[in-house]
Amino acid sequence: MDTVFPKGAEVEVCFDDPGFRGGWFTATVLRQPNRDNKIYVEYHTLIAENSKKKLREKADVVNVRPIPPREEHRTFKMSEEVDAFYDDGWWEGVITKVHDNDRFSVYFRGSKTQSTFPASDLRLHREWVDSNWVPPLEEVHQINLPEPEGSNVLRPEGPSKKYSAKSMPKFKKGTQVEISSxxxxxxxxxxxxxxxxxxxxxxxxxxxxxxxxxxETEFLKETVDAQHIRPLPPEIPVVSRFKRLEEVDVWHKDAWWVGAISKVLDNLKYIVYFRNTKEELEIEKSDLRLHQDWIDGKWIRASAALTS
Structure with a gap:
């Protein structure tokens, strides 16, 4: 059953624009969905261009979800997937360093950047799937989302990462690599x-x-920049089965696509959820591998999101 968002409900909205992938922005529903499956919302932290008023617009129903509940006084672990509050929204990332119980380095895959945040600006990353939060919460404390003083016009997801000559990845001719787009x-x-x-x-x-x-007999050649190339990830053996909520790569349409196990089936098959397209596919174990991220010249294994 689709989620119903009544007038006055507080929600989060994402954008289909490439520069805003991985970001969620809080808003209030001004008018329920119409026949075109559009919801009229007013954003809390985004200001309309050439105006001092909060941005209002129609958003696709598929891009709207309730505000995720948050645990009070939560600390975070290495490799845990989180959302970090910056640039007026919540952006998906992964913990790459624990400085102490209150400060954490977070890597953002979309912009290939890394920043440090206090625990108060972080929350455990969850997906809204079939009107349920994945992973579910054991103890829920609803907390109002922060609204920093002064809001800005829509901005793309963080600065682009700069590479010096010394930090540029180095490969030998003929090396097998993976590239993104x-x-x-x-x-x-x-x-x-x-x-x-x-x-x-x-x-x-x-x-x-x-x-x-x-x-069609000649393989395609192209040039890519440093943030779109990496070595082949090392193989991590899976002893028996993948687990529910585990982050994986799926071999599909001649590429590896990042997703998460949403259901474990019989006969070594799984249902995998893809965040970017909000789709699910049934995949065989032989077409799966554990997901890893190439961060600062090291492979980081993003552990399955767990409740604490």
Whole structure:
């Protein structure tokens, strides 16, 4: 059953624009969904362009969810998936360093950047699936979301990461790598390729599974920048089965797509949920691997989101 958002309800809204993926912005429902499945909302922290008034707009129902409950006095662990409050919204990331019980470094996959936050600006990352929070909460304390003084016009998701010559990844000719893309429809996917050479501040690669339109026998070549290339991730053996809520990569349409196990089926099959498209697919175990992130020259294993 679809969630019903009455007038006056506080919600969170995401955007389909590539620069805002992974971000959720709080809003109040001004008018319930119409026949076009649009909800009219007023944002709490976003200001309309050329105006001092809060931004109002119609949002697609699929981009709206309730405000996630939060635990009081929660601390966070290494590799835990969290949402961090900055740039007027909640942005999905992963804990990469625990400084103490109140400060944590968070890596954001969408912008390939890393920042440090106090615990008060973090919450455990959860997905709204079939009108339920995944993972569910054991003890729920509803907390009002922060509204910082002064709001800004919509901004893209953080600054782009700068690479110095010394920090640029280094590969040998013929090395197998994986590359990603910000192009619409390919966000969340990693494609297998062969490294050829460095071209200025970019890398020339040859795809392993995609051919050119002109000659389908010739593999496609392209240049990518440092934030879109990484080594092949090391294989992590799965002893028996993947677990529910575990983050995985799925081999689908000649690429690895990041998702999460939403249901364990019989006969070594699983239902996998894809956040970027909000879709679920039935996948065999042989087409899955444990998800890892390449952060600052190291592989980080994002553990399954757990309640505490």
């Amino acid at each position: 910000d192009e619409e429809g390919f966000v969340g996917a990693w494609f297998v390729a062969t490294y050829i050479k460095k071209v200025g501040n970019k890398y020339l690669i040859e795809h392993k599974h995609f051919t050119t339109e002109e000659d």
